[in-house]
Amino acid sequence: MKLSTIKFLQGLMLVASLSVSGLANAIIIYTDASSFQNDNVVTFVSTPSSGGNGSVAGSLTFTSGPSASVFFGNFTNLLQNELALSGVENFNVDIAGGAYAFGFDVTDPRSSSLPNGCNVSSCVDSVFSFSIFSGNALVGSFSFNPLFSDSVLTFVGVYSNTLFDRVEIRETAGTNDNEYFGNFQLSTVRQSVSEPGMLVFFSLSALALLNLRRKIKAFS
Numbered sequence: 441m442k443l444s445t446i447k448f449l450q451g452l453m454l455v456a457s458l459s460v461s462g463l464a465n466a467i468i469i470y471t472d473a474s475s476f477q478n479d480n481v482v483t484f485v486s487t488p489s490s491g492g493n494g495s496v497a498g499s500l501t502f503t504s505g506p507s508a509s510v511f512f513g514n515f516t517n518l519l520q521n522e523l524a525l526s527g528v529e530n531f532n533v534d535i536a537g538g539a540y541a542f543g544f545d546v547t548d549p550r551s552s553s554l555p556n557g558c559n560v561s562s563c564v565d566s567v568f569s570f571s572i573f574s575g576n577a578l579v580g581s582f583s584f585n586p587l588f589s590d591s592v593l594t595f596v597g598v599y600s601n602t603l604f605d606r607v608e609i610r611e612t613a614g615t616n617d618n619e620y621f622g623n624f625q626l627s628t629v630r631q632s633v634s635e636p637g638m639l640v641f642f643s644l645s646a647l648a649l650l651n652l653r654r655k656i657k658a659f660s
């Protein structure tokens with residue numbers, strides 16, 4: 441009985457430490473702008489009508505990723521003052537003061553012709569990685585595949601219960617065919633509910649309790 445109690449306490453401590461680290465890295469991925477905006481205290485960022493590498497918009501600084509050059513302008517009719525890239529669509533966003541949530545709309549054109557097209561002869565259904573960092577530490581990463589369409593925007597966003605201050609977007613499948621990015625939005629407010637890490641914590645605790653009951657039974 442005593443042995444099982446000690447094991448239970450050790451188990452709980454392990455659960456607690458696991459859940460704290462799990463909690464620190466928990467992220468929520470959003471593909472619906474309304475949900476993102478409902479769950480977070482969102483600020484929309486006004487992007488410039490022109491500019492290149494190092495362009496600043498609010499707390500955001502946009503820089504070119506590998507084999508890419510950042511440009512702001514009005515290219516597609518689906519967005520205003522959007523980000524476009526020369527080369528493969530790789531870019532970085534540094535967030536002064538950090539954020540708990542960050543998202544944007546993207547268009548992945550299916551046909552070639554401008555203004556909404558991909559501007560090369562063969563458009564590719566692109567896939568991107570979306571990684572968030574706190575300093576040099578990776579907080580979370582996932583991939584997203586925008587709708588391959590000339591007329592429909594795709595929203596993608598992330599919430600993290602750890603403050604992050606850098607976003608890296610990389611086109612992991614695709615070419616220098618154009619995609620366009622706009623309607624950048626962020627939140628500097630940590631969510632007080634809906635933390636999946638907490639759910640994990642509680643469910644693990646419940647499992648530990650179940651184990652305790654089983655052990656008590658075994659020793660009685």
Ligand SMILES: [Ca+2]
Nearest residue numbers: 564565566617
């Ligand atoms: Ca594409």
Ligand SMILES: [Ca+2]
Nearest residue numbers: 614615616617
């Ligand atoms: Ca591309």
